[in-house]
Amino acid sequence: MNTKLSLLELLNQTGYFQSIHETRILTHLIRNPLKDTVKDICDETGLPDSKVYPALKLLVNLGLILKESNHRPSRYYFTNPRTLEEFMNNNYSKELENKKTGLSLLNQQVINSWNPEEQELGPVAYLYRDNSIFSEILRIMKNTKVKIVLILSENFEPFIDTVISEIPKLISRGIKVELALPQSLTPGLEDFISTSEKLLKFKTSITQENSYIVRDQKTMLSITHRKQESVAMLTDDQLLVEYIDSCWNNSNCCTQINYQIETKDAIDLEILK
Incomplete structure (x- = not known):
């Protein structure tokens, strides 16, 4: 200045x-x-x-x-000068909040409009930064054709809003979703779970550290959560993909619990039968 x-x-x-x-x-x-x-x-x-x-x-x-x-x-x-200072600070705070809201809306519009192409992978590709992981989660979900399996640990919280916002879109496209969440991430579940029981299966995840996303039994994203910055591995190695995909039926990863969720229409919905 x-x-x-x-x-x-x-x-x-x-x-x-x-x-x-x-x-x-x-x-x-x-x-x-x-x-x-x-x-x-x-x-x-x-x-x-x-x-x-x-x-x-x-x-x-x-x-x-x-x-x-x-x-x-x-x-x-x-x-007095103090009054003018308070006036400036209040206006600056409002301006900053408006900009944050505008940026949030802009980012959401970009996400909704983004149609990423599927990547060609070697045996293993590594993603190191959280921002890259956000993008890869979206890429995987938007490129899913038949089924997606998500086995998430409680440390997945920084990314959970991204997943939750995409699940209704997946279901509307007729894609099967198998979602395993820890108890700590289940509050508010009724806000995004569809009444389409044929397409959505829900379990409780008991995995402790890593989170996994498997797309169409072809590609697997493994996220190792860290305090400073998460690390992710993206691979289409079939041995790894099949192993993680099978974790849905492994009681050491997911527990099969029947949940009753009250929808906004006051209809009890049994998520997993």
Whole structure:
């Protein structure tokens, strides 16, 4: 930032005021501790009273200046630097929150619009960064043609929203989903589980460290969860793929428990029979 900018230029640069009239008046009142009438402000700023009155009203409503009404004509003066600082901080916080919301919506639109091509793999491909893992989870789910098996550990939590958002889309495409979740990740399950029991099977995962996703019995993504950054292995090695795919029926990985989930229509849904 240019440190040689004037007070007026800095106020205008914030973008928190509707027009330059407010910033010109505020600059004048900050620099002049005396209580000024509308006529004084017009004379000092060169603004007509038709511009000064609405600008003063706005600045008063924002709490940046005070109006002394017991004096005729009314006089105006700047409150204090702390008030201006709070005003700036509040506006910055709102601006930042709006940007975060906008970025979140943008990312979701990108995810919904993204149609990734299936990768050609050697025996093993490694993915090291969390962002790459997010992308690969989406790629696998979007490229599934028949069935996907997800056996997830409790450490899968950073990625769970991505999976949950994609499951209804998979089911709507007629894809079979076998989902094993630890108890810690099951709250809110009724919000995304479809009533299509033929396509969705649900179990409780008891795997401790790694999470696994198998697509169409062809490709397997193994995620080793770490505190700092997760590490993932992507492979189409059939021995590994078949082994992980078989874990769905392995009681050391998944327990077959019947869950009763109350849907929004108050219909009891037995997920696994």
